[in-house]
Amino acid sequence: MKAKLYIIAALIVTALTAFAQTNNKDQRTRWMNEVRNQKYEFIIKETDMTKEQQEDFLPIYKEMEKAIFTANQEARALELKVSNQTRTSEAEYAAAALMLARVKQREGDIEMEYYQKFERILSKKQLFQLKRAENKFTQYMLSHHRRSGSSK
Numbered sequence: 001m002k003a004k005l006y007i008i009a010a011l012i013v014t015a016l017t018a019f020a021q022t023n024n025k026d027q028r029t030r031w032m033n034e035v036r037n038q039k040y041e042f043i044i045k046e047t048d049m050t051k052e053q054q055e056d057f058l059p060i061y062k063e064m065e066k067a068i069f070t071a072n073q074e075a076r077a078l079e080l081k082v083s084n085q086t087r088t089s090e091a092e093y094a095a096a097a098l099m100l101a102r103v104k105q106r107e108g109d110i111e112m113e114y115y116q117k118f119e120r121i122l123s124k125k126q127l128f129q130l131k132r133a134e135n136k137f138t139q140y141m142l143s144h145h146r147r148s149g150s151s152k
Helices: 002-047 051-084 090-119 124-150
Strands: none
Touching: 002 051, 002 124, 051 090, 090 124
């Protein structure tokens, strides 16, 4: 009888843990979407885009963000793989270190590729304001995070 109770308790704990993890993942996904939308609104406002520009710009900008995310995700996966190996060769360390060093270069290449696409949509002033807006938004988010973290 006690064994059945332990099994039931273990199943309940497992189910609750799985539910909590799913809920946390859903919460994180919702939060990330909210932040992204705030960023898009901020960029649109800071660059003073017309409705037509917004319609042309946002899908391309989202595509760029996805490409940058994928490049970083691939580098992170290799980093984790090498970090979690019990025996890693010098060649594996070298390949991982090189990939991690090149990820920033890859980000720059992606940005330059999309800069050319943005040139067809935005004015030169707006292109300048775009980079400033991205930096300002990042600074805002970092300072907001520091403030909320220091109040705990």
